[in-house]
Amino acid sequence: MKCKRCRHNPAAVDLPSHHAAFCPDCFFVFFKRQVREGIRKYRLLSAGDRVLVCVSGGKDSLVLWDVLMEMGYETEGLYIDLGIEGYSGRSREKVETFARARGKTPIVVELEKEGVPIPEAARCVRMQECSICGTVKRYFFNRVAAEGNFNVVATGHNLDDETARLLGNLIHWQRDHLSRQHPHLPEAGEGLVRKVKPLWRVSEMETAAYGFLKGIDYVTEECPMSRDATSLVYKEALSLIEDKMPGSRIVFYQGFLDDANPVRQAPAGVTRGEDDAANGGTPRPCASCGAPTYSEICAFCRMKERVRRRREGHAEEVSG
Ligand code: SF4
């Protein structure tokens, strides 16, 4: 099969949802066009931005960093070492190798040193690893952005991630989560930085193809904490639909993002996420670390304190 764009080279990537197949060079053009359109549509980034790209060592975040650099954005990478034996070291190595090849040094936060390695924190606070991980990551996104004068944080969530999350939120009618789901979370002042997802229009397969054809070496193993992740079930369900009806994913997400969609409106009186940039109130400094929060002490500091007490043998069986 010939490439649909140049009509000359053999096609390397088949894209049924776009009724197209491209050779590698034309696929790069297509991919960047999709990302550019995603950025333009919701004004995710502008030329003068200093972008902190959160990189995990997986394909999505490294592809995101690569594309943003190629597009000429001023970027630095942030790697958060979760303190997961084996996996964290291997992921970090991929990030550092990727960055070095591009003349960069990633900013690294080690959760072990910060007193909250994810597996230990999960045991101490009796919460799921992924919930803790989300809180801790958000905390460092804001903190590192403030320390390094970044005005925006970018993550590598792709269309598959976003639609899986949407399906999960819809099935459980998580109306407050639905009201916050968007590729662009505006900054909320007081150190709550703007957060964007520039890959929201491209699928996981397209991101993987881009990474592969570009020779980006990424960690292929899943985070060991993701074993029970329900998001994988939603992804599987959506893949089934996409296979039968190519293009369903983007239609699903685009329709949700439509300003006129009432599902996205926050219900009155809803409690929004703690320490979240989209929270409607005014954040104040955490009494312990000074980070923006909607409580007296931020969620991160409370967690850290519990781990510290547990380490000192004063564990308290309190959660929530
Ligand atoms: S699977 Fe869970 S613990 Fe692992 S990186 Fe993702 S959110 Fe964090």
Ligand SMILES: [Zn+2]
């Ligand atoms: Zn071509």
Ligand SMILES: [Zn+2]
């Ligand atoms: Zn704090």
